[in-house]
Amino acid sequence: MCVQAKKHVSRRQILKFTASLAIGTGLTACMPAQVTQPTVASNATEVPVAPTEAGAAATAAVMPAATVEERLKKIGWLPGSPDHAKGWKTILPEVTSAPATEPMVVWANKRVELGDKISDDPKDSPMVQISKELFGLDFQTKFSGGGDDWTTKWTLAIASGDLPDFMEDFPTPVIFKQCLDGNLLEDITDVWEASADPTWMKKPLDTYLDGKAAYVYARQNGRLYGMPCGNRAANNGKLLWARQDWLDKLNLKMPTTLDEVKSVALAFQEAGLGQGAAGTTLGLNLCSSFRGWFASMDGITAQFGVISGFWLAQDDGTLAFADIMLGMKDALTLLRDWYAAGVIPKDYYTVPDADAMNKRAAGNLAGLHYAPAWGARWPVEDSMTNDPNAKWTWAQVPVGPSGKRGNLGEFTYGPGYAFKKGFKYVKQVMESMNWWVSLKEDPTKRYYGFENYDYIWDGDKVSLDSTKLKNKALGYGLAFSRGGAYVDIYADAKSYDYIESWKSIPEDQRDAWQVLQLDDPLGTQTNMRKSYSNIIQNDKNDGIFNKFLSAPTTSMVSFQTTLDKMRDETFHAIITGQKELDAFDQFVTDWKKTGGDQITTEVNEWYKSINA
Amino acid sequence: MxxxxxxxxxxxxxxxxxxxxxxxxxxxxxxxxxxxxxxxLLALFSYYPMYGVVIAFQSYNPAFGFTGSPWIGLTNFKFIFNLPDFLQITQNTLIIAIAKIVSVQVGALVLALLLNEVRHLGFRRVIQTLTYLPYFLSWVVLGGVLLDMLSTTGIVNLTLQKMGIQPIIFLGSNDWFRPVLIVSNMWQQVGWSAIIYLAALLSISPELYEAAAIDGASHLQRVFHISLPGIASTIILLAALSLGGVLNAGFEQILNLYNPVVYSTGDILDTWVYRAGLLSGQLSLAAAVGLAKSVVSMLLIIVAWTTARRYAGYRIF
Structure with missing residues (x-):
């Protein structure tokens, strides 16, 4: 009996013990939240340490003797290599703003893509260190990322009310609009007028197109909510690239009209000059995009005055959508004829742009493609590696039957950099941006970054060997935008002209950087610089610009997916001959019915409002 | 009082x-x-987030949050059901999903029966492993491989060309796109699904086979009179449970293989939501489609469960 009781109790005890253990574990699992509180507090107490640092910087700035160069030398972040025998000196702009009196923490974000060799340690970042020394700004990263995650991180930051003070690279126009609608952005109109550098910040924007275009995105009701930042000019404007050695072999001339493109493409194909198996040589390398950055159709449709997805100015002062204009039907008629004749790949619509470039062009399967000026290096360099005899040449995009040349003029400015509502140091950040932009976008200042980070000395020569360089460091703001973005979208072109001008310097007098830039055995670098200036020069006459430069309208957000699908289906079906040409007229009717008319009205209301 | x-x-x-x-x-x-x-944990991570479903009835802006975004009632649902392509994408979804369910289940059953007949244990294991390995490959990888294999200059078309057949643009043809989806999905899934059938087959007493063999039943007769009836309840159970997946036509696979030309046979609910919701930032619309899908799936699961209970004697609760 006693044993029985004992047995009974012990079972209950085990149960109780396990249960309290479970509860205990549960409680301890919750504990860390409380435990971490002191650490958060200790983080907070760390902040007051900063004043002494910044205070020291401030007193240093008061001393009149220290020039910018001395101050940068002191902290070990002087750009350029002035002490090297073959070195060069970077001319540093003066700092005109008042010295900092308090520590100014700026939370910023940064877009980084997979494969970027970037260190996010602020100690590694010349930009962060120099901004602290010269302007008293303490940049910190709120979040970084890229790809699909980038949008998600932004949405989370907005939803949790935890936006960075200084925001980079809105992933989609919709996100920018959501921030604006939610009243989350600081109105920077007054600070911009008072503090933005007239030469390096305002002038490029005020002189671009009609002087309004650059600001359109970031402006709402006449107030400015972001510092515009543009894509470099001629990044997407096209040239026709062709295999010179194939042309020579077949005794052909570089095509200057679309008809000649057709005959050359067919000749290449017939001769089977490609590197692949027999019968795999393609005529004109084309991918599935109607408008894009490589092997897209815009170089062809532009000859008919239209570029897919663009809103084009009409004679009556309104905007019309290019996809439903008659020029598009003509362009499709031509493409349909080309497809039937075998000029363009039979499976072009299953080929993404990257494959057209990396597999077909670099793999020497095709001898003709439309590509921007950077096409001088990509995929040409790879193509030359795969076939040492490959020689590429370029010409302006061939004209169509109308004889009027057109080209993609996509020099758009996005919303750029915005500030969080209530952020106190907008003026100070803008002043530091003035300094950085004038340093980086003026080729005559000769800023090429920092030894060991951006270049490395190898005896008397500089090298850009990325395997030997230290990880690049995060930088924030206009001068550190990703993907060749600038305030002055012609900055790149200007620097190319500047580099070309070095050719007049006798070879023995060139410094190491000049030697490096002019050392171009394949000729691809020089070719790229020349093709850039060619596009930019011709753009004033040929460029077809999208006049709608704003976040999407309400109806656009609702109907875009459906309308895009309708366009993609119809256009590809017409080109491949699965549908008759008349399908285009049906598409126009459907497009108008399915929200297109609404969108057109909204776009024109917007257009009127900015031109008022 | x-x-x-x-x-x-x-x-x-x-x-x-x-x-x-x-x-x-x-x-x-x-x-x-x-x-x-x-x-x-369940309440915190499974039930609490369900609250977010309210955005299906809102014009959601993350700046205003779940509570502050303007309430628009059923507008999102009306919009979806009135879309010109709604009928088409629902049809595609159903056709592709049902074809996949049937092909994978039948394929798995046949594979399991065949493997069950193999007497050499080592050979059986090798085949089993080889057939279920593709299950672990992501469609991002498989998609790239298939795109290459099926391109006009790919191995399949080069072989066809050698045989004197004109190259076929498999992934760009509305006649071929669905078969490619179904066959490639079957290849990926069939080994994995066969495992359950194999397990069920192994539980059939060998005495039955021996007795049948002594009575002079052929291999085929043994399959039809012993194996199949022996696992009938498993077959019904799996078939009924897969009903819940009738609106899932395989987002990842299609996203990696499709292109605008095959929208008319290959665009499904999920890919449409992906383009509208994630690429164009219409979170509310995407949530509305998701909610509608969940409701239909739940109804189907209830039907499936009832069927499974009635015909296979299967109960979860």
Whole structure:
């Protein structure tokens, strides 16, 4: 009996013990939240340490003797290599703003893509260190990322009310609009007028197109909510690239009209000059995009005055959508004829742009493609590696039957950099941006970054060997935008002209950087610089610009997916001959019915409002 | 003031049941306490986020949050059902999903029966491993491989060309796109699905086979009269359960293989939501489609469960 009781109790005890253990574990699992509180507090107490640092910087700035160069030398972040025998000196702009009196923490974000060799340690970042020394700004990263995650991180930051003070690279126009609608952005109109550098910040924007275009995105009701930042000019404007050695072999001339493109493409194909198996040589390398950055159709449709997805100015002062204009039907008629004749790949619509470039062009399967000026290096360099005899040449995009040349003029400015509502140091950040932009976008200042980070000395020569360089460091703001973005979208072109001008310097007098830039055995670098200036020069006459430069309208957000699908289906079906040409007229009717008319009205209301 | 009058017997009954309840709890509370952490987790991570479904009825802006975004009722749902391509994408979804379910289940059954007949254990294991390996490959990888293999200059078309057949643009043809989806999905899934059938087959007593063999039943007869009836309940169960997946036509696979030309046969609910919701930032619209899908799937699961219980004697609760 006693044993029985004992047995009974012990079972209950085990149960109780396990249960309290479970509860205990549960409680301890919750504990860390409380435990971490002191650490958060200790983080907070760390902040007051900063004043002494910044205070020291401030007193240093008061001393009149220290020039910018001395101050940068002191902290070990002087750009350029002035002490090297073959070195060069970077001319540093003066700092005109008042010295900092308090520590100014700026939370910023940064877009980084997979494969970027970037260190996010602020100690590694010349930009962060120099901004602290010269302007008293303490940049910190709120979040970084890229790809699909980038949008998600932004949405989370907005939803949790935890936006960075200084925001980079809105992933989609919709996100920018959501921030604006939610009243989350600081109105920077007054600070911009008072503090933005007239030469390096305002002038490029005020002189671009009609002087309004650059600001359109970031402006709402006449107030400015972001510092515009543009894509470099001629990044997407096209040239026709062709295999010179194939042309020579077949005794052909570089095509200057679309008809000649057709005959050359067919000749290449017939001769089977490609590197692949027999019968795999393609005529004109084309991918599935109607408008894009490589092997897209815009170089062809532009000859008919239209570029897919663009809103084009009409004679009556309104905007019309290019996809439903008659020029598009003509362009499709031509493409349909080309497809039937075998000029363009039979499976072009299953080929993404990257494959057209990396597999077909670099793999020497095709001898003709439309590509921007950077096409001088990509995929040409790879193509030359795969076939040492490959020689590429370029010409302006061939004209169509109308004889009027057109080209993609996509020099758009996005919303750029915005500030969080209530952020106190907008003026100070803008002043530091003035300094950085004038340093980086003026080729005559000769800023090429920092030894060991951006270049490395190898005896008397500089090298850009990325395997030997230290990880690049995060930088924030206009001068550190990703993907060749600038305030002055012609900055790149200007620097190319500047580099070309070095050719007049006798070879023995060139410094190491000049030697490096002019050392171009394949000729691809020089070719790229020349093709850039060619596009930019011709753009004033040929460029077809999208006049709608704003976040999407309400109806656009609702109907875009459906309308895009309708366009993609119809256009590809017409080109491949699965549908008759008349399908285009049906598409126009459907497009108008399915929200297109609404969108057109909204776009024109917007257009009127900015031109008022 | 009303006084609730209760019958003495009733009261004593309720008091009695309450006492019994207390005794039960006093005895078993540790068991409930042990369930608690799991329940908390479930509530926190599975039920609490469901609250976010309200954005299907809102014009959602993350800046205003779930509570502050303007309420628009059923507008999102009306918009979706009135879309010109709604019928087409629903049709595609159903056709592709059903074809996939049928092909994978039938394929798995046949594979399992074939493997069951293999007497050499080593050979059987090798085949089993080889057939279920593709299950672990992501469609991002498989998609790239298929795109290459099926391109006009790919291995399949080069072989066809050698045989004197004109190259076929498999992934760009509305006649070929669905078969490619279904066959490639079958290749990926069939080995994995066969495992359950194999397990069921192994549980059939070998004596039955031996007895049938002695009675002179052929291999085929044994399959039809012993193997199939022996696993009939498993077949019905799996078929019924897969009904819940009838609106899932395989987002990842299609996203990696499709292109605008095959929208008319290959665009499904999920890919449409992906383009509209994630690429164009219409979170509310995407949530509305997701919610509608969940409701239909839930109904189907209920039907499936009832069927499974009735015909296969299968119960979860």
């Amino acid at each position: 009303l006084v609730q009058r209760t019958h003495p017997v009733q009261r004593s009954q309720s008091a009695q049941s309450w006492r019994r309840m207390r005794a039960y709890l006093a005895r078993n509370w540790p068991l409930y306490a042990m369930c608690l952490p799991a329940l908390v």
